[in-house]
Amino acid sequence: MGLLFRNTNQLIIELDRFISVIDDSALVFKEGVINYLNNDFEQFKRNIELITTLEDRADQIKRSIESDLYKNSLIPEYRGDVLNLIDKLDDIADASKENLYQFDVEVPKIPLEMKDDYIQLTNASLLSVKEVLPAVRDFFHQSDDLKSKIEKVYVYEKEVDNIAYRLKRKLFKDTKVLKFSEKIHLRYFALHIQQLSDIAKKIADILNVLIMKRM
């Protein structure tokens, strides 16, 4: 009889909350990086505290969603893909937290002339995350303009790669004030920021597969 009287409202609310938490994590990451670049370490510390809380919350909600999906035997044919999607969304929160922690621990020395480049890279990376989260919501609500959002994620991700390439080139070819070890260190941070857009691209890939499966 469970089949006739089951309800999915709680699960839908949980999923919406989860996506919002991921959205917030990405925003806090962006703020954190900008605060670090602007040497506003007081705000940066607050960002780190906030992102730790958000990441914990995301983990809790993720576990609850996974258990509900199995318990209610929902979407058996795409459950694997949807769980993978939720995992990848959680990776955004994880990567955001990890990266801010690395900024805090390793304290990379970013020269003034590179500041704008790092801000541009962060903005572009966040742009792809900002586009993929509504796409995920649209997938669950079966909205029409899902494909356009996925396309945009791919374009943004490509652009992030271009910006990262230019940044690294500038770092190694044009910047004279840094030692080689410092350049390597900064390259490593560019990769970390780039990681968010890579996760967004992976999420877009999963969404594409899910769209095909649902067709």
Next chain:
Amino acid sequence: MILILVIAGLLIGVLIGYQDISVLYESVRKNKPERSYLALAIIAIAIFFGVVINRGGSSVFVAEMAKINDLKTGAIISLSALLVTLFMRRKFMIISISHALIGSIVGWLLFIGYEFPFDKILYIIVVWLLSPILSFFIASWILTISTKLIKNSHIHIFKMDLIFKQLTMLAMVVAAFSLGANNSANIAGVFLLPISEMNVEVLNWNISAELALFILAAISLIIGFIASQVIPAKKRSNLIFEFSTEANFSVLLSYGIVFFIFSSRSFQELLSFAGFSGYDLVPISTFHVLTAGIVGISYKKGYNIYNKEAMIKLPMNSLLTPLISGLTTFVILIIINSIFEFSNPITDNLFKSKALIEGESILTITDWRIVYYIVVIIVFIVLILLGYFIYSRMQKRLILERRLVEKQAFTLEAEKEIFVEELKYANKAGVRLKKEIDLKTAELEKFALQLVEKEKMLTQLKKVLKLLKQATGEAERDEVINEINIMITESLNLAKERELFYSSVSNVNADFFIRLSQQFTNLTESDKRLIALIKLGLSSKEIASLSNITPKSVEMNRYRLRKKLNLPPDLELSIFVAQI
């Protein structure tokens, strides 16, 4: 004895329950992995009512065709069909019990030499062809409608999944009801005539033997179905389909509808009431209808789930099963005849049954016109569907083109946004760079002017020295010497500053010097210095002053440089230098 014979015949019901119904149920059960006893009970009730309510449907067609008026013969026909089904399913998997049973009946009719019912055989072949075609289209239509509903409703995917699960359960109930109704013919059809006049007493309750037979048939189906859930089969069927919930729903509902059309008496009466009379209810194949539904869904979804070999095997099996079944029954009857001396007692019963059937007018003779109408209807349906296919293909192509254009538009929009962002960034960087260049150029100009000033000062010094030579008084001489001392001290820095100037010029125009060296390898350091000064926009006089040479020498140097650079006479050196 009667009960034993009927139970022997009812084994076919257990097989149908074990294999056919469980195949349908597995597709529902995969939505909810744990076993639901309530769902099992609902399906069992649906089967029971399907058999009992529609007991006068397709089973009458089988009874009329077989003309068996003897329980023993009925049991032989039924067991023969069961044996062939078991053998064929072990070999080829997807074969129909209905096909085997009709084949057995044909074997029996050939054996007794009774008038061959061509009209009925032709009719049943048409229905066997029509039922999968109907299932194919109904399943794909239901899926199209479901998909459109899903897309336009914008209901959350979880909620929609739950709704379709509940609908699938309802479709399963419809399918179980119709399957029970249709398969009652396979189980009880051959026993119908021998017991038509009998009554049985169950717990002091007198009921007709016909009702008791159908209740037993329903129970046999339910036993088979429950057994399938209790005893796990190694490989029940390769037809358990792994689609989305809405696709499962479409297949099950199309199956239920097709079976309902060919097994429901009330639907038959409804059509008769609407003016479409003369169509008979016949047993059809679960696997063929189900397969056609799955293929319809796959076609709609663009999947290719069945290989060519399987698609050839399916119609081959439809042809082979009745043939093998007919032959087997014929051989079994000959063997029984030779062992038991057929004329006594079976032959008596056989021919008695033939006489009885002829005497009773319970048969409905199917008119050839009905077959003709059915063929016309099929052709008409095929033409409509062909038109629909062409239209839907064109629509699909249009939709694809539209999607492509939309995709390009979205990509362009996203690229535009990025370009705007980049432009902002580039503008910002450009302004900063321009400021830097302006600052450096101003510094250089200032520096150059200072040097020119110093050259002028030296010229003055020369004049002062002349004055010293002409000075007569000591005081006057000391004054001039003091003046010279100051001038020399100032000019001591000149050479140093000049070097500094040239190094500044080189630093500011580092890229320019790299390009220059790459393009003209034969230039000396003084040539490069001259080019740098020309690039700064200094006149020959100013260059002469800076280089501590005469303007004429500067002109000569410029002439030599033109030659080295291989410049045409009409091209100015300053313009050429600016373009490097």
